[in-house]
Amino acid sequence: xxxxxxxxxTTPSGFSAAAVSCGLKSSGGLDLAIVHSPTDCSAAGxxxxxxxxxxxxxxxxxxxxxxxxxxxxxxxxxxxxxxCTGPRGLAAARASxxxxxxxxxxxxxxxxxxxxxxxxxxxxxxxMAEGIAVAGMQLSxxxGLAAARAxxxxxxxxxxxxxxxxxxxGWVTLGGMAKGSGMIHPDMATxxxxxxxxxxxxxxxxxxxxxxxxxxxxxxxxxDGDTSTNDTVLILANGASGIRVDERGALEMFAEGVEAVCxxxxxxxxxxxxxxxxxxxxxxxxxxxxxxxVTVGRVIATSPxxxxxxxGGDPNWGRxxxxxxxxxxxxxxxxxxxxxxxxxxxxxxxxxxxxxMEMDVSELSAIFKLPSFRVHLDLxxxxxxxxxxxxxxxxEYVSINADYHx
Numbered sequence: 132x133x134x135x136x137x138x139x140x141t142t143p144s145g146f147s148a149a150a151v152s153c154g155l156k157s158s159g160g161l162d163l164a165i166v167h168s169p170t171d172c173s174a175a176g177x178x179x180x181x182x183x184x185x186x187x188x189x190x191x192x193x194x195x196x197x198x199x200x201x202x203x204x205x206x207x208x209x210x211x212x213x214x215c216t217g218p219r220g221l222a223a224a225r226a227s228x229x230x231x232x233x234x235x236x237x238x239x240x241x242x243x244x245x246x247x248x249x250x251x252x253x254x255x256x257x258x259m260a261e262g263i264a265v266a267g268m269q270l271s272x273x274x275g276l277a278a279a280r281a282x283x284x285x286x287x288x289x290x291x292x293x294x295x296x297x298x299x300x301g302w303v304t305l306g307g308m309a310k311g312s313g314m315i316h317p318d319m320a321t322x323x324x325x326x327x328x329x330x331x332x333x334x335x336x337x338x339x340x341x342x343x344x345x346x347x348x349x350x351x352x353x354x355d356g357d358t359s360t361n362d363t364v365l366i367l368a369n370g371a372s373g374i375r376v377d378e379r380g381a382l383e384m385f386a387e388g389v390e391a392v393c394x395x396x397x398x399x400x401x402x403x404x405x406x407x408x409x410x411x412x413x414x415x416x417x418x419x420x421x422x423x424x425v426t427v428g429r430v431i432a433t434s435p436x437x438x439x440x441x442x443g444g445d446p447n448w449g450r451x452x453x454x455x456x457x458x459x460x461x462x463x464x465x466x467x468x469x470x471x472x473x474x475x476x477x478x479x480x481x482x483x484x485x486x487x488m489e490m491d492v493s494e495l496s497a498i499f500k501l502p503s504f505r506v507h508l509d510l511x512x513x514x515x516x517x518x519x520x521x522x523x524x525x526x527e528y529v530s531i532n533a534d535y536h537x
Contacts, residue, residue, distance in 0.1 A: 132388050134395065138293020139275025140166055142306040143329040145371030149269040150277035153262025155210030155248070155255065161281035163262040166205045166325055167235050167270050172367040174202040174243070175337040177345045179362035185214030186224040186254075187244040188363060194228070194240055199334035202367055203237040205325055206230075206263060207245040207282050209310070213254040214246075214360035223254040230260050234267025245323050245363055247284055247310060279308040282323060285531060286310050290399040296330075296388040298381045301374045303330035305388055309396040311403075322349065324364040324396055330385060331370030333377070340386040341366050348393035351425070352401050352520045353432040364393070401520045406527030409441050410503040411520070412474065415455075418515035423460045427510070428519030430458040438524035444500035446471075446492065448481050455508060466511025471495065474503045 141148050149165045156162040176195055178188050194202075206227055213220045228242040235242075246254065279289035291308040311322035332340070345364055366389070376385045402410045413431055418424035431437055434454040440447040448469060456464065465485040470478035479495060480488045498504050 132297070132391060133295045134391065135293040135295065138306055139291045140278055140306045140308045140325060140327055141272045141275035142293035143304040143327045143369075143371070145170060145329055145369045146306065146327045147270040147272050148274040148278040149266035149271070150274055150281035151262050151266045151269065153258045155208055155258060161277065162209045163259070163266060164207045164278035164281040165231060165235070165263070165266045165270065166207075166278060166327065166367075168203055168367065168369040170369050170371070171201040171203065171241075172369045173332055173334045173337050174199050174365060174367050175334060175341045176243070177341055177364045179360060181360050181362070183215060183360050185212055185246060185361040186216060186220035187213060187246045188361060189221060190224040190228065191243050191245075191363065191365075194243055198240045201241055202243060203241040204231055204235050205243045205245060205365060205367070207323065207325070208248075208254070208259065209282050209284050210248040211252050211254050212246050212248045212250045212361050214250045216251070216253050219253060223256050223259075226256050227254070227259055227263070230263045231267070234263050235270070243365060245325070245361070245365075247282065247323055247361055250360060275306065275308070282308065282310040284310065285405055287403055290396055290403070292392060292395055294388050294392050296384060298374060298376065298384055300381070301372065303328060303372050303374050303376070303385070305392050307392045307396050309400060311400045322362050322400060324349070324393070326364070326366040326389065326392060328366070328368045329370065329372040330368055331373070331375040332368040332385065336376065336382055337366055337368055340382070340389050343386060344390040344393040347390055348397040351428075351518060352397045353429060398520055401522050404522040405531045406525040406529070407522035408502065408525055409523040411441060411522060412505045413519045413521060414505065414507040414516070415510070415519070416507065416516040417466075417468075417509035417511045417513060418460065418462075418517075419513040420515040421517050422515070424515045424517035425519065427455050427458045427460050427508070428517055430454050431508070432519050432521035435524060438521070441499065441523035442525045444496065446495040446499045451506060451508065452482065455510070460510070462510040462512045468509040468511065470507040471498050472505045472507070473498055473501055474505055478505075478507060
């Protein structure tokens with residue numbers, strides 16, 4: 132597999148995109164994107180588990196239930212979440228489907244809809260209609276980067292990449308884009324992601340691959356401990372490469388590629404966290420199961436005390452082990468071991484057998500002041516291991532979210 136950092140949602144054969152401004156963002160920037168394939172795509176989706184699900188989430192679940200083997204387009208707007216908007220919000224989401232279907236010449240139930248932005252604001256369907264009509268005339272494989280820019284809200288940079296995977300029968304390509312920098316926590320967050328591939332994959336296999344990949348990527352990140360109403364990850368496969376992924380070995384290799392793309396996009400989200408100045412990789416090992424390791428990692432990743440220590444470059448490692456201790460996972464504190472390291476450097480022992488090691492505090496402090504570093508906690512109970520990615524919590528995060536609505 133080869134990652135293509137400058138790749139986009141349209142790098143796979145047969146996909147085009149468009150991005151326009153239709154006036155949903157007060158800044159006047161790009162705020163509407165369409166991703167399109169002229170041929171039917173297999174599709175799958177993973178959605179927020181927040182009980183307050185936005186209208187697009189409801190509509191997409193219904194659409195995939197009946198049309199997962201013939202999706203043609205995804206329309207995405209930024210600026211307005213179309214969440215907590217009742218029957219009028221559902222009508223607006225379905226109208227977006229109809230308008231997009233007309234613009235790209237397909238049926239309404241071949242269109243998926245994504246929205247992101249302020250909750251509780253009705254989607255202006257007149258503005259959407261104008262934008263979709265213009266976008267439909269601008270579809271091109273050259274517009275992948277513009278589409279990634281159009282779906283941004285508080286993001287400071289577009290998040291996109293592609294990957295090429297060599298299977299026994301030939302090469303296939305994956306493309307992806309994502310948005311998100313705040314309200315980020317499993318099970319997913321204020322996060323939208325769309326993946327495309329020119330491989331031919333059944334909807335059932337896509338669903339398996341996507342769920343596995345999301346569990347190991349987007350479900351392993353946290354910025355602020357909040358989940359959203361609109362979180363969606365979609366994957367579309369149009370088969371334009373002529374390569375079918377239907378044998379177990381090929382499917383496993385394809386799944387590894389999807390997981391790699393999802394992982395890179397997830398880490399891009401954390402690196403661009405609202406107000407974040409540090410990117411932290413948390414490795415939890417020695418758990419009785421992978422699930423327990425994930426649980427401990429998530430508690431550490433969302434601890435305000437841990438995250439503010441990260442922000443200040445304060446090597447207050449006691450907050451890390453204290454957070455693990457309230458995770459609900461059983462372990463013997465006298466078996467704990469803790470190391471910290473620069474992102475690619477050697478691990479410095481901090482705790483062994485539940486007690487602090489003799490160490491050069493200045494060396495430890497220098498690591499905590501780096502823009503990215505690694506924390507490794509071993510529980511001493513088993514072979515379960517997981518990696519979680521998080522960031523620090525800064526004053527800038529508070530400033531961004533204190534007046535986000537206004």
